[in-house]
Amino acid sequence: MRIATWNINGLRARLEFTKLWLEDRAPDIVGLQELKMTDEDFPHDFFADLGYHAIVHGQKSWNGVAILSRTPAEVRQVGLPGGEDMGARLVTAHIGELEFTTVYCPNGKTTTHDDYGRKLAWYDALVSHWQSGDRAEQAVICGDFNIVPQPIDSWRGTDADGDIFHTIDERNRLQNLTNLGLYDLYREVSPDEQAFSWWDYRGGAFHRKHGLRIDFIFGTAAVKERIRDVVIDRDYRKKKDGLTASDHAPVIAELEG
DNA sequence: ATGGCTCTCGCGGAGAGA
Numbered sequence: 001m002r003i004a005t006w007n008i009n010g011l012r013a014r015l016e017f018t019k020l021w022l023e024d025r026a027p028d029i030v031g032l033q034e035l036k037m038t039d040e041d042f043p044h045d046f047f048a049d050l051g052y053h054a055i056v057h058g059q060k061s062w063n064g065v066a067i068l069s070r071t072p073a074e075v076r077q078v079g080l081p082g083g084e085d086m087g088a089r090l091v092t093a094h095i096g097e098l099e100f101t102t103v104y105c106p107n108g109k110t111t112t113h114d115d116y117g118r119k120l121a122w123y124d125a126l127v128s129h130w131q132s133g134d135r136a137e138q139a140v141i142c143g144d145f146n147i148v149p150q151p152i153d154s155w156r157g158t159d160a161d162g163d164i165f166h167t168i169d170e171r172n173r174l175q176n177l178t179n180l181g182l183y184d185l186y187r188e189v190s191p192d193e194q195a196f197s198w199w200d201y202r203g204g205a206f207h208r209k210h211g212l213r214i215d216f217i218f219g220t221a222a223v224k225e226r227i228r229d230v231v232i233d234r235d236y237r238k239k240k241d242g243l244t245a246s247d248h249a250p251v252i253a254e255l256e257g
Numbered sequence: 258a259t260g261g262c263t264c265t266c267g268c269g270g271a272g273a274g275a
Contacts, residue, residue: 009274010264034274036265061265062273107275146275165275198275201262212275244263247274 001255002026004233005102005142005217007033007198007248011064015046017243021236022050027252028070029095031102031142034246035064042066055093063087065102065143069095077101077133082125086118090126098223099136103143111164119146123173130180135220141182142217144198144248147174149184152194153213165212182218185253189230197232198248206237217253226255 004027008014011032022030030052035042039058047054052068057078065088067073073093080090080103092101103126108119130141147170151158160166178184186195196211205211217230230253237249 013264034264107273109273109275144275200275203261205261214275247263 001028001098001257002252003029003098003100003140003142003217003255004250004252005031005033005144005215006250007104007144007215007246009034009246009248010036011043011066012037012041013244014246015043017236017240017245019046019050020240020243021233021250022052022068025233025250025252027068029098029100030068030250031100032066032068033064033102033104033144034062035059035066036061037064055091057088057091059088063089063104065089065091065104067091067093067095067100067102069093069100071095073100077129080122080125081129083122086122089122090129094136097136097138099139101139101141103141103145105144105146107146108164108170111162111167116164120169120173123170123177127173127176127180130177137220137222139220140217140223141177142215142251144215145174146214147171148212148214149174152192153196155196155210155212165214178218181220183221183224185217185219185224185227186213186230186232186251188224188227195232196234196249197251199237201247215248215251217251219253223255226257228254228256230254
C-alpha cells in the first residue's frame with residue numbers, strides 16, 4: 001500500500017498536474033492540503049475517472065483538505081474541534097483498517113503576529129483532539145505541519161533557530177503530538193539525511209537547495225512496522241509538461257500489505 | 258534592507274503563503 005501527503009497550493013490551478021502525478025505514482029491514499037476551494041466546487045468526477053473516491057473539507061479561497069482513496073472511505077472527523085476559527089484544516093477517514101488523518105497546520109506568519117499565538121493554540125487543540133479520541137491501532141496523521149522539527153530540516157540549519165517555523169515553542173508543540181506515540185516515517189527510514197519538502201517559488205530556491213522539511217507522514221508503531229520505503233518526491237516540485245508545480249513536493253510512504 | 262513567485266478574488270491590486 002502506498003500512502004502520500006501533498007500540499008498542492010490550489011487544486012483548481014493544479015488539477016492537470018495532480019493527474020500526472022496520480023497516474024505516475026499510483027498512490028492508494030493521498031492527503032491533500034490547500035485546496036483553496038469549496039466542497040461544492042470539488043471535482044469529484046475528475047478524480048472518479050482516475051479511480052479515486054474523495055472526502056473533502058473545503059473552504060472558499062483558502063485552506064481546505066481532502067482524502068483521496070482507491071477504496072471507499074468512511075468519514076470520521078471533519079474539522080478540528082476547538083480549531084474551527086482557523087478554517088478548514090483537518091479531515092479523518094477510515095479506509096479499511098487504517099485511520100487516516102490529513103492536516104494543514106496554520107502558518108503563523110511571524111513570531112510577533114497574532115496568528116503565531118493562534119498557531120500554537122491550534123496545535124494544542126490538535127494534541128487534545130488526538131489524545132481524547134479512540135485511535136485505531138493503525139493510524140496515520142499526515143500533512144503540512146508548518147514547523148521545522150530539527151536544524152537538519154532547514155537549509156539554514158541552526159542559523160534559523162528562533163525564526164518562525166523554527167521556534168522552541170513550535171518545536172515543543174510538534175513534540176507534544178509525536179509524544180502520543182507517533183513516528184515520523186521519513187526519519188525512520190532516513191535518520192541522517194537532509195531532505196526538503198518545500199521550496200520558495202522566489203529566487204530560484206529549489207535549484208539553490210534552499211528548502212525546508214515541513215510535510216510529514218506520522219504513523220503509530222503498528223504503521224511503523226509496515227514501512228518499506230519513504231521518499232520525498234522532489235521530481236514533482238519541477239514543472240511538468242509546462243504545468244507549474246506546487247511549492248511543496250509530495251511525501252510518499254510504501255507500506256507492507 | 259527589501260523582495261524575489263504563485264494563488265484567489267475578481268477585474269485592480271491586495272492578502273496569504275512559508
